[in-house]
C-alpha cells in the first residue's frame with residue numbers, strides 16, 4: 001500500500017506528539033506512525049507490583065551492551081511514549097547549559113542557539129503542558145517572558161518543613177515545575193486527585209500532562225490527522241541520489257506497508273531514531289542515513305543520576321512529594337571548580353517499588369521492615385550532567401538489534417553532589433532514624449537499562465562535519481528529513497529533558513508550518 005501525506009511523524013512521545021499538536025491546526029495532512037498502542041487504563045496503572053516489579057509497561061525488546069550482554073531497556077512504546085510513565089518534572093535548562101561548560105571529565109559543548117533564542121519556546125511548552133511552578137525562586141534559572149500558567153504545587157507538611165529547614169541552613173529550595181492537572185483552589189473539580197502514583201506510573205485518571213493527553217488525543221478528531229498504532233517503522237528509503245526520503249517502511253499487522261510524505265519527522269526516541277537511520281543505510285548513505293559526519297548514534301547521554309532515600313526520625317506521610325528542588329550546586333562557584341547538578345524529589349517510595357528496583361538488596365528484608373523504611377523515607381533524585389562522548393553510542397548489529405556502548409562520566413561530580421546532599425540533609429533534621437539510630441542513606445545508581453533520559457544521538461549544529469542535524473533539526477544531508485526528539489541535544493545539562501524536547505518540537509513545528517506555506 002502507498003499513501004501520500006504532507007508530513008509523516010514517527011513516534012508520538014514528547015517530541016512527536018507535540019510536533020503533531022503544533023502542526024495540526026495548519027490543515028496539512030499528517031500521519032502519525034506509532035509502534036505501540038494506547039496504554040490501557042486499568043487498576044494496574046497504580047499498582048507498584050506490575051509497574052515496578054514485573055515491568056508490565058516496559059518493552060520486551062532486548063538490547064545489548066558493548067560486551068554483547070543482553071538487557072531489557074526501560075523504554076515504553078505507547079501513544080505518548082515515555083511521557084506516559086514520566087514524572088512530569090518539567091524543567092528548563094539553565095542559560096549556562098546553552099554555553100560551553102567545563103566539567104571534571106571534559107567539556108559540555110555549547111548549543112547553536114542561546115537560551116534567549118530558546119526562551120519563547122519554553123514559555124509555549126509550559127503553557128501547553130500546564131506546568132505548575134514559580135519562576136523567580138531559583139537563582140540559577142534564566143529570564144522568562146511569562147510566568148507559569150499555574151501556581152506552584154504546594155508542599156505537604158513534611159516537605160514544607162524540609163524547605164524551611166533548608167532555607168534556615170542557607171540553601172535556596174524552590175518549588176519544582178510539575179506537569180499535573182491540579183487546581184488546588186478548586187480541588188474537588190480538579191482532574192488530578194494528588195495521589196502518589198505519578199512518578200514512574202501511568203496516570204489512570206489522565207491528569208498528568210503527558211504527550212498522549214495534552215498533545216495527541218486533542219487532535220485526533222481533526223480530519224487532517226491520522227494515527228496508526230501498532231505501526232513500527234523499520235526503514236526510511238530515499239531517492240537514488242539519497243537527497244530525499246521517498247518512503248517510510250512500516251511493519252503492521254504482520255505485513256509491510258509503505259507511506260510517503262513531503263516531510264518526514266523521526267521522533268522515535270534517541271536510541272530508536274538512531275537505530276532506524278542506521279538500518280536505512282543504502283548505496284547513497286553507506287554508514288546510515290544522514291550519517292556523513294559519522295556522528296549518528298554517537299554522543300549518547302542519559303545523565304549521571306542517583307535515586308536516594310534518606311530516613312528521618314519523623315514519619316513522612318507526604319502523598320505527592322515532587323514539589324521541591326534545590327540548585328545550589330548546579331553551577332560552579334563557592335570554591336567549587338565544577339558544576340555538580342540538580343537535586344529534586346522523587347515520588348514517595350513504598351515497599352513494593354523498593355523490591356522492584358533493588359531486588360538483591362531487599363530480597364531478605366521482611367515486609368514490615370520495608371514498610372517502616374518507606375514510612376520514614378524522604379526520596380530524592382540527584383542528577384549530574386553527562387558528557388557527549390563519541391564512544392558512548394548506539395549501533396546496530398547484523399540482525400538490526402541495538403548495541404549500546406556506554407561508560408558513565410563525571411563520576412567525581414556525582415560523588416561530590418552526593419556528599420553535599422548528605423551535608424544538606426543533616427541540616428534538615430534527617431540526621432537520626434529511631435530504628436537505626438544513625439544516618440542511613442540508601443542510594444541507587446541508574447544502570448544502562450534505565451535509559452529514561454536518553455539523548456544526543458543526532459545532535460544539531462551548524463557544521464555538517466560535526467553534527468547530524470542543522471539548527472532547524474533537518475538532517476544536513478537530506479532535504480525533507482527532520483529528527484525531533486531528544487536525539488538533537490548537543491549536551492544535556494543536569495535537569496530532566498522532556499520540557500526541552502517539547503519546546504524544541506514546537507519550535508520545529510513552527511518552522512515546518514512556514515516551510516509548507
Ligand SMILES: Cc1cc2nc3c(=O)[nH]c(=O)nc-3n(C[C@H](O)[C@H](O)[C@H](O)COP(=O)(O)OP(=O)(O)OC[C@H]3O[C@@H](n4cnc5c(N)ncnc54)[C@H](O)[C@@H]3O)c2cc1C
Nearest residue numbers: 011013015035077081082087088089233268485486496498
Ligand atoms: C520512568 C520515566 C520517568 C521520567 N521522568 C521524567 C521527568 O520527570 N521529567 C522529564 O523531563 N523527563 C522525564 N523522563 C524522560 C522523558 O519522558 C523523555 O525525555 C521524553 O519522553 C523523550 O521524548 P522523545 O520524544 O525523545 O521520546 P519518547 O517520548 O520516548 O517517544 C518516542 C516514541 O516513539 C515510538 N517509537 C519508537 N520506535 C518506533 C518505531 N520504530 N516506529 C514507530 N514508533 C516508534 C515510541 O513508542 C514512543 O511513542 C522520564 C522517563 C521515564 C521512562
